[in-house]
Amino acid sequence: MQVCRNCRRFTDTSPCPFCKSTNLSSSWKGLVIILDANSEIAKILNVTEPGKYALFVS
Ligand SMILES: [Zn+2]
Numbered sequence: 274m275q276v277c278r279n280c281r282r283f284t285d286t287s288p289c290p291f292c293k294s295t296n297l298s299s300s301w302k303g304l305v306i307i308l309d310a311n312s313e314i315a316k317i318l319n320v321t322e323p324g325k326y327a328l329f330v331s
Pocket residue numbers: 277278279280281282289290291292293294
């Protein structure tokens with residue numbers, strides 16, 4: 274499973290189906306599932322949509 278460096282979402286396909294970026298990484302740490310885009314953690318991660326995100330991508 275790879276993580277898009279642009280939006281930090283998990284994706285199995287390139288380009289990223291969410292933002293169309295081809296800048297993917299297989300080196301990531303921490304999986305966060307955002308259920309509520311208005312939650313504090315969503316604000317901290319700066320995400321605006323529910324989904325599966327990586328905390329750190331290198
Ligand atoms: Zn993306």
